[in-house]
Amino acid sequence: MKAIRVNKYLVPVFGVLALLGSVWVAKAAGAWQVSGRGVILVDESGEADPEGIKGWMTLSDVSSVYGVPLDALYTMIGAGPEIPPDTALKDLEKLVPGTEVWAVREGVEAYQGGSWMPDYGRYTGEAIKEPAPPAPTPTPEPAPSAEEHVPLGTGAGSGEGGGEGFTLPQDGSRLPGSEIKGRMTLQEVVDYCQVPLETLIAELGLPDDIDTQLWMRDLANQYGIEVTTVRDLVERYQAEH
Amino acid sequence: MASSSQPVKSPNRSRTRLLRRLTQAGFGLFIVGSSIRHYLVTTEHVASIDAYCPFGGIATLWRWVSTGGLFVQKTHQSNLVLLLGLIAGVILAGGAFCGWICPFGALQDLLDWIRKKLRLPELRIPPRLDRVLTYGRYVTLGVILYATIATVKLWFADWDPYRTTFSLGWLFEFNLSEQWLAYAVALVILVGALLIPRFWCRYLCPLGGAISLLGNLSLLRIRRNDASCKSCAVCNAPCPVKIDVAQADSAVSADCIGCLECVEVCPREGALSVTLGPALPKILRPQKKEDVA
Numbered sequence: 001m002k003a004i005r006v007n008k009y010l011v012p013v014f015g016v017l018a019l020l021g022s023v024w025v026a027k028a029a030g031a032w033q034v035s036g037r038g039v040i041l042v043d044e045s046g047e048a049d050p051e052g053i054k055g056w057m058t059l060s061d062v063s064s065v066y067g068v069p070l071d072a073l074y075t076m077i078g079a080g081p082e083i084p085p086d087t088a089l090k091d092l093e094k095l096v097p098g099t100e101v102w103a104v105r106e107g108v109e110a111y112q113g114g115s116w117m118p119d120y121g122r123y124t125g126e127a128i129k130e131p132a133p134p135a136p137t138p139t140p141e142p143a144p145s146a147e148e149h150v151p152l153g154t155g156a157g158s159g160e161g162g163g164e165g166f167t168l169p170q171d172g173s174r175l176p177g178s179e180i181k182g183r184m185t186l187q188e189v190v191d192y193c194q195v196p197l198e199t200l201i202a203e204l205g206l207p208d209d210i211d212t213q214l215w216m217r218d219l220a221n222q223y224g225i226e227v228t229t230v231r232d233l234v235e236r237y238q239a240e241h
Numbered sequence: 242m243a244s245s246s247q248p249v250k251s252p253n254r255s256r257t258r259l260l261r262r263l264t265q266a267g268f269g270l271f272i273v274g275s276s277i278r279h280y281l282v283t284t285e286h287v288a289s290i291d292a293y294c295p296f297g298g299i300a301t302l303w304r305w306v307s308t309g310g311l312f313v314q315k316t317h318q319s320n321l322v323l324l325l326g327l328i329a330g331v332i333l334a335g336g337a338f339c340g341w342i343c344p345f346g347a348l349q350d351l352l353d354w355i356r357k358k359l360r361l362p363e364l365r366i367p368p369r370l371d372r373v374l375t376y377g378r379y380v381t382l383g384v385i386l387y388a389t390i391a392t393v394k395l396w397f398a399d400w401d402p403y404r405t406t407f408s409l410g411w412l413f414e415f416n417l418s419e420q421w422l423a424y425a426v427a428l429v430i431l432v433g434a435l436l437i438p439r440f441w442c443r444y445l446c447p448l449g450g451a452i453s454l455l456g457n458l459s460l461l462r463i464r465r466n467d468a469s470c471k472s473c474a475v476c477n478a479p480c481p482v483k484i485d486v487a488q489a490d491s492a493v494s495a496d497c498i499g500c501l502e503c504v505e506v507c508p509r510e511g512a513l514s515v516t517l518g519p520a521l522p523k524i525l526r527p528q529k530k531e532d533v534a
Contacts, residue, residue, distance in 0.1 A: 003464055003518030008257075011461050011499040011515055012264060015330045015337025019295075022326025026319075033318035034288035056286075232392055239391065 050109040055090030055101045059083070066108045071118065076107040078122035102182045102227060177234030180216060182227050187212040189230065195237045203233050254505035261340065261500060265347035272344045276409040290408055291315045291398070295338075296448040298324025300389045300397075314394050328455065335459035336452050339442060340481075340498030345403040346442055349434040350481065356435050364436040371483065375443060375496065378450030385447050402427040402441065439481045442498070449496075456495035460517055463493040463504060469512040476503035476513060486513065 026032040048065045063070045063085070074080060079096045092099045107123035110116035116123050175192040190197045190212070201208060204225050219225040278287045291297055297320035301313040305321065312318075330338055339346050356363065366374065388396035398404055405411065405427040410420065417424065433440035442449050465486065474487040479502035484494045486503045493503075493513075507513040 003462070003516035005511075005514045006461065006517045008501050008504055008515040009260075010517075011334045011337050011501065012261070012341045014334035014461060015341055015499065016264065018330030018333055019323065019326040019338065019342060022322050022329065023319075026322040031318055032322060034292035035286055035317060232394065236392060 050105050050112065053089070053101065053105045053108060056088055058086045058088050059092075060085040062089070062104065062108065066112070068108055068111050072111065073104075075118040075121065076111065076116070076123045077104060100182075106181060106183070174238065177231050177236075177238055180227060180231050180234060182216045184216050185213045186210065186216070186219075189216070189234065193234045193238065195234050199237060200230070200233070204230065254502070257501050257505050262350075264341045265344070265350065268342050269344040269347050272407050273409070276407060280409065280413040288317075288319070289315070290404070291395070292317050292319045293323065294320060294403075295323040295327040296451075297395070298322075298327075299448070299451060300385065300395055303386070303390050304393060313389060315398060316395065327452070331452050331455045332458055332460065334461045335456045335495065335499055336449075336497055337499035339446075339449055339452060340500040343442075343448075344407055345446075346439065346498070348406065348431075349439050349441060352431065352435045353438045353481070361436070363438065366437065366483075368485070371443075377444045378446055378453065381445050382447035382450040397447075399423055400426045402430040406431070438483070439498075443482050443496075453495050456497070459495070461515055462518060463497060463499075463501075463513060464491050464516045464518070465489050465493060466512055466514070467491070469509050471509060471512070473508070476507050479503065479506055492518070 023032065048067075050066060053062060053066070057065075059070065059073055062068060063073050068076070070085060074083070077083075077092065077096055077099045079092075079099070083092070083095055087095065089101045089104055092101075092104075103123065107116060110123060174194040177193055177195075180189055180193065184192075186197070186200065189195065190200065197212065200206065201210065204219070204223070206219075206223060206225075216227045216230055219227070219230065272290055272293065275288065275293065276290050279289045297313075297316040301316035301320055302324070304311055304313050312320075327338055385397045400423050405420075405423045410416075411424060411427075430441050430445070437443070463486075470487070472487045476486040477484075480486060481500060481502070482496055482498055484496060484503075486493055501515075504513045504515065
């Protein structure tokens with residue numbers, strides 16, 4: 001088949017029109033989305049996944065999307081109706097000290113999983129009120145209290161949930177990096193995820209003498225390292241080792 | 242018959258070049274304007290330039306397909322839309338995106354213009370080494386795709402010289418202690434582009450690599466008519482990506498960015514022209530010389 005000579009300007013015209021045309025068509029079809037706002041993350045069953053809770057969401061959004069009554073949500077964050085329902089989660093910290101997006105995320109997850117109820121008061125991460133059955137593995141540890149920070153129990157916790165929102169694998173294998181929570185300490189990450197402390201320190205750029213009892217959420221406050229960063233790092237390490 | 246290898250100045254060439262510069266400037270200003278608005282406008286949500294990058298569509302494609310609709314962080318539906326538009330554009334018109342639209346390509350063209358104004362010498366890469374180095378684009382593309390899939394985030398974003406330059410973080414949120422690597426990479430690439438025309442595009446650009454692969458299928462191609470061409474090589478000099486047009490196969494390389502410089506300077510009528518032809522990869526094309534109708 002012979003090639004047909006055409007106007008040279010068809011090259012830029014087609015190149016530009018194809019790109020802009022796709023944008024126009026997408027806009028006309030309502031498919032032009034330039035931010036994650038308004039996008040709700042769903043899990044495999046099609047349910048809204050609390051992992052998708054973002055700072056731009058309002059209390060009202062969280063309540064309607066994740067099925068947490070507004071009253072329960074207020075109890076969860078330790079606030080009252082003086083906080084308007086249209087308050088974005090990212091603005092909560094200023095209004096309710098100590099309330100961060102990750103806490104709402106975990107609180108909603110605990111609510112959906114049944115390990116936190118409004119009767120328990122403000123969600124602190126220590127949600128289980130009923131004692132978990134004896135752990136199949138090593139040393140039993142005292143149940144965490146709301147007032148003090150103690151290492152997590154290693155019990156499988158078949159009762160009302162997984163304690164801090166995660167369950168250690170019963171076969172003694174390591175905790176997947178994706179299960180790391182803001183209420184875990186650095187030492188717990190080292191122990192449960194089986195990743196060397198030196199690796200975490202080196203990869204995250206932490207000081208050598210860092211307090212290993214520091215919570216993951218405090219890494220963000222003190223060193224600007226988000227929990228998701230630690231998760232990613234540990235997942236990468238686990239994939240390689 | 243042209244016996245010199247000096248480019249010919251013609252009104253057409255000036256007009257084409259002006260059109261190209263204006264188009265590049267338009268897209269460049271849109272991206273810069275978006276970045277400025279992203280930093281300065283606080284009363285409404287303004288998208289970052291991440292949302293306007295077709296390569297974000299490539300980076301997030303695997304996650305989007307494998308999860309049934311989830312995106313890698315910082316990428317959105319717009320990235321997939323632009324990727325579709327880019328694919329359509331490449332199938333129609335080859336690498337015109339690189340030559341007419343990409344703001345980072347435009348910036349490198351600007352640096353090349355500055356080099357000429359400053360009378361700095363161009364660093365010429367020997368042809369054999371040049372051919373080897375062009376594979377760097379595919380290496381970059383492969384590494385980035387693998388790492389993005391493995392880490393489920395825009396792995397390359399922190400060092401991407403395009404993003405570092407055009408997101409304007411260096412202007413609004415300068416942070417040497419945290420961003421030094423990104424600044425260093427961008428600086429090396431820009432200095433490279435000052436000395437070697439389109440340095441990033443020719444040797445490292447992952448999007449350019451993908452476009453080059455797909456460009457083998459493009460319908461509009463610059464073709465060289467062997468019967469008319471006297472191989473004077475005038476067309477080689479202005480090519481920003483240093484394609485040996487004078488010795489090219491009937492269809493000029495898939496690395497062509499469609500700037501039309503070679504067509505404009507060619508002194509022989511019909512020797513180089515834009516043609517609409519069958520989209521066949523080089524290995525599938527018949528070996529005999531093609532005629533241009």
